[in-house]
Amino acid sequence: MLESIQSINKSRKDIIVEEAATLIMEKGYVATTMRDLAGRVGIEAASLYNHIKSKEQILGEICFSLANKFTTEMAIIEVSNETSIEKIKKLIKLHVNVNTESASLASVMNDEWRHLSEPELSSFLALRESYENKFLIILNEGIINHEFRAMDSKITLYSMLSSIRWLQHWYTNEREMSIENIQENLIKLLLQGITI
């Protein structure tokens, strides 16, 4: 009984990590203090350490939870029997979803990963590199298929990932546009460009 209630409700630790993500998005990791975080949660700074081991552990949990999500989703798209265009559309939608629905997590992972220390730093970079390689393979297959034009796929990869990233900061303030509408706009922009 108690367990089922606890699994439905957020644990204190979940709340701490969630508030930390918001705070780190706003001020940056180094400028965010444990006293700031404690204030948001409504306890004293020393009490945080009953739920978490260190400031860096929080950063690690945020980075890896999202990195793992991307890895999982990529694995599904990778083995699907779809055209390269369809795979890229799904990846664009995935990135739009994460950067809007989980804006604070995405912001922390993208902007603050360098403050991880070893061995977490290397693990994280390995996950990221593996993800980017799989993305690159999809783009290259599309070129061979003649679904995409000849292009430097590395430039395209980084531009695509980067072009969706600003949603982190924008969508937090301006929410009048639906996620579906944003997805459509970005898919058209990246697949067809802006000219007629």
Added chain:
Amino acid sequence: MLESIQSINKSRKDIIVEEAATLIMEKGYVATTMRDLAGRVGIEAASLYNHIKSKEQILGEICFSLANKFTTEMAIIEVSNETSIEKIKKLIKLHVNVNTESASLASVMNDEWRHLSEPELSSFLALRESYENKFLIILNEGIINHEFRAMDSKITLYSMLSSIRWLQHWYTNEREMSIENIQENLIKLLLQGITI
């Protein structure tokens, strides 16, 4: 005589600001200490204050020097009698140039401006908003001209700016591609997309 030599050579202050930009790009503004910076310059931390007033003054000089450059270049493009497509191409080239040739300045301005305090913070944001508005007007004119397709120009604006920004981090390490080649690739990607 002495003056002309000093105006040709970099002043100590120029060196300090330059090293600061590199260091802040690597570690972030808050994590960069005056002792780090002094070490790079080859003096003691206290000696920095003979050339600069505060840590934040350095941040301000970097942000505003680059913001002013963008403002100046935009003013030239704005009044030119060119097609919307040509104006956008020139803006893409401008952003590619800044993000490669002045990668550390661009990195600091884009990622660390929020650590400015008032009144510099508001001044900076005003410059940025003015720049973005002029960029937006060019996109909207292109839509009215039928040079560009109907689209959400705000999404396009931020995606374009964001998509060029990753060059800051990439070009520092991988320089085998010429700037002209990068410009061409990005212009094609943003104007025509990736499909055939």
Added chain:
DNA sequence: CCTACCGATCGGTAGG
């Protein structure tokens, strides 16, 4: 979960 506290380090100053 709190009070009380610690060693380390920060940006910056005084004085030469």
Added chain:
DNA sequence: CCTACCGATCGGTAGG
């Protein structure tokens, strides 16, 4: 440009 130093604040611990 350096030595010597300062008040503030940091992440984190001891003990209850």
